[in-house]
Amino acid sequence: MVRKMSGAPVLPRELIVEILSWLPVKALMRFRYVSETWNSLIFDPTFVKLHLERSPKNTHVLLEFQAIYDRDVGQQVGVAPCSIRRLVENPSFTIDDCLTLFKHTNSIFGSCNGLVCMTKCFDVREFEEECQYRLWNPATGIMSEYSPPLCIQFKDNNNTYYPWKCGFGFDDSSDTYKVVALLCDIKSQTKEIKVHCLGDTCWRKTSNFPAFPVLGEGHFACGTVNWLALRVSSFHYLWENVTIDHIDQLVIFSYDLMYETYTYLSMPEGLLEVPRMEPYFGVLKGCLCLSLDHMKTHCVVWLMREFGVENSWTKLLNVNYEQLLNHDRPLCMSQDEDVVLLTSYAGARFVLYNRRYNRSERMEHFKNKFSFYCYDYVQSLVSPHRN
Structure with missing residues (x-):
């Protein structure tokens, strides 16, 4: 009334x-x-x-572009939250229309509930650097302050590099946004997990785990942050040295944000060969996604349709490179899953592949833009500040 x-x-x-x-x-x-x-x-x-x-889900994605150079300000990181429908219809115009450039930003560590996690790092002393992150809501334009710094020892006295990885997600049980860092403890030769909750004044160490290579950045799905990993006892590796003996050790390292514990998820069944190049791992329409080379002739894309259910891996694509012109990293797909937008490893070229008709429809080239990662994204009112 x-x-x-x-x-x-x-x-x-x-x-x-x-x-x-x-x-x-x-x-x-x-x-x-x-x-x-x-x-x-x-x-x-x-x-x-x-x-x-x-808010409608699976209608937008967030693209991260690096190596965008401007002679006045130097290298910048680009962030483009894009409508999938517009992206499929007109990739070039859509990305240029949505792109925001950030100086003094090293990379993006993920997107969750409309918030984007951006980091900057700087050397503080020999072999050590500090990293800070801040959250940005592209839809509202609101940006948080920087987090407390995380101190990272990335080299030893022998000048050996020790990589570290991060991921960003939401713990629904505590209504808290968390950044998870996987660091190398050089002294104990193990890896350690440190977590920062939005609004806290420090980072917390939650656990240690055996040293093995973690590939790429973390991706958020179903209350967890996930990385592709090799369960090989080493901090260091080169993909070309990975042999058929290691293929069973290719796993997904999954960190539960609520319980702050980790587990391992298996690869799809039938993965019997070592891909020519390091597989691409991400999230596509809310599902964990794995893209890899097959016999140096085909791009194979798998989706884990139900998180954590290993027999739910579904083969989405198995396409000859001649049709894809070596484009092998899926960025997004249409609502009906008929059309998939893929990028090359370097990320400067894009192609639309129609699954229904088994053909490439259009190719785009973006000058001075190189896409390295794609994240699920939803437009929201969520504040990047602690409530």
Whole structure:
């Protein structure tokens, strides 16, 4: 029922909430200027959660571009939150239209619930550096302050490099955003896990695990952060030295953000050969995704349709490189899964592959843009600050 106040009809608050919770973020950013009441409502944590629950999933992706050079400011990192529909229809225009450049940023460590985790690192002393992250909501334009620094020893006295990896995700049980760092403990020759919760004043060490190579950056799925890894007792490796004896040791290292424990997920059955190049690992439409070379002739893409269920691995693509022109890393696919957008290893060229008709439809080239990672993304009102 519509109530009247001062001669004007006024909708009940619960009806206003119901209507606004279905609207896109862009519209809500305009409507917050209607009144102080609406502005307060739109940024209320309860409304933000409701809006996130009702926001359409698997309609957007976040692309990270590196090696974007500007002679005035040097190298920059580019972030492009893109509509999948627009990206499939017109990749070049869509990316240029959505791209935001960041100076003094080393890389992106993931996207979750509309927040993007960006990092910067700087040397503090010989063999050591400090890393900090901040969160950015592209839809609202709000940016957090930098986190406390994480001290990383990345070389020993023999000048041997020890790589480290990070990932970003959301712990629903504590309503907390967490960054997870996998570091090398050079003294004990093990790896250690450190976690920072948004708003905390320090990083916490949660556990150690055996030293083995972790490949690429972490990807968030179903309350966990996941990395491709080789269960080979070593900090160091070259993919060309990985043999058929190691293929059974290729796993997914999965860290549970709620329990702060880790486990290993297996590869698809029938993976009997070592791919020519290091496999690409990511998330596609909310599912863990593995893309690898087969016999140096085909690109094979697998999806884990149900997280943690190893027999749910499904072969999405098995396409000859002649059709893909060596494009082997899936970035996104249409809602009906008919069209897949892929990029080459270098990331400067893109191709659209139509699964239904088994053909490449269009190829794009982007000058001075190199895509290294793609993340699931949803437009949201979520604040990059601790509530």
